[in-house]
Amino acid sequence: MDNGVVTFLTDYGIEPLTLAKAVEERGFGSLFLTEHTHIPTSRQSPWPGGDELPRRYAHTYDPFVALGAMAAVTDRITLGTAVSLINQHDPIVLAKQVASVDRIAGGRFEFGVGPGWNREEMANHGVDPGTRTARMLEQIAALKTIWTSDEPEFHGEFVDFDPIWSFPKPVRVPPVLIGGGGPTVLDRVLSHGDGWIPLRVPMSALDDFAKRIAELQQRAADAGRGHIPVTIYGAARKPEALESYAAAGVDRVLFELADHGSDDDRGTDALRELDRLAELVA
Template identity: 70%
Template sequence: MDHGVFIFLTDYGIDGPTLARATEERGFDGLFLTEHTHIPTSRESAWSGGAELPRRYSHTYDPFVALAAMATVTERITLGTAVSLVLQHHPIGLAKTIASLDRLSGGRFEFGVGPGWNREEMANHGVDPRTRTRRMLEHIAAMRAIWTEDEAEFHGEFVDFDPIWSWPKPLRTPPVLIGGEGPSVLDRVLSHGDGWMPRGAPGEDVDALAGRIAELRRRTVDAGRGHLTVTVFAAPPDRAVLEAYTAAGVDRVLHSLPDAGEDEVLRTLDQLAGLRG
């Protein structure tokens, strides 16, 4: 099982290139960034962590710009999003951004996606929260067409364009990792994804995750698809839990880094590096 990290990269914390170099030097498999374009000052949407939304949510760098900077100072690690709020972007523009990033990184980009939870944030982008999952899947399909076809066209409910030329193409079609744990998430992984990105499960919940991974593997075979990866987001820093993930068939875990200055983040990286093995 591989080990990577993720962070809310902010304007008050460690800088991206320093973090990327340190992550690669310590032997981690990948570095993933979160995304929020903004946070509305008035919010009714419930946040799973409590009433008060942490400062980091409104201070994150654009992940694609930051990952491009990280690509210039690294050679090996995977660079990705965990997760991109893909439905808040126009798919033609985002396809170009990701293709450019993938080429600049030497084909190391992975596209973790999710529909998001902040309804007010979506509404500011003109997105009806009631359509968020359908829109996300359609955006993914439209971008994949642009990445893989010389004259791509797409005609859907939310995205509609006649044949277009758009280069550069990515060095490889970026793997799409579908986030979420809901009852229908495996349907989306099989229909539009190359992998699944559930959140970490403490203690006995690993058994439930193992059952869903087994279901995914069975359905993958039935669908005639190749291996679909499982990347656990926000894995508990507990060796016993990590061993249980390995036994369950998890391909990679992503450990959380604090939105803090260089000294604290590097100390955390050193501690997490000790969990590998």
């Protein structure tokens, strides 16, 4: 089972290139970044994690800019998004961003996507929250068309363009990892995804989660597909938890790195946390 790191990369936390090099030097297999283009001050949508929205949500780097820079100072680790709010991007522009990062990274990019939860954030991008799932799936289809065709065109309900030239192409078609844990998420993984990223599966729910993984792999086999990788976002930090994840069929865990940072600390606490995580998985 692969061990990786996911974080809200902020302007007050550890410096991006320092983080990327530290993750690779400590033997982790991957580094994923979150995404929010902005946070509306209205704060009408309830945060799924509780009452008060943490500061980090409004301070994140653009993940594609940061990952492109990180790719230039690393050689081995997988770099990705967990998750990109795909509906909040123009698909033609996004296809080029992803392809560019993947080429700079030498084919090491993985594209985790999700429809988002902040309705006001979506609305500022002209996205109707009621169509967010259907729109996400169409965006994925359009991106894959651009990545795999020399003269792609796409005609859907939300994305529509006549034949275009769009280069560079990615080194490989980046694996699309579908975020979410709802009752129909496996349908989306099977129809449009190459992997699944569920969020923070508690140990108390691990038996049911293992059944969902078994269902996913059986449905994939029935459809003539191979193994579909499963990545847990926000893994528990206990040896017994890691053993249980592996037994349940999890392929990769992502430990969420806290958004350390202050005026007089540009990453010392984050590096110490990475050291502790490295000891856990050694």
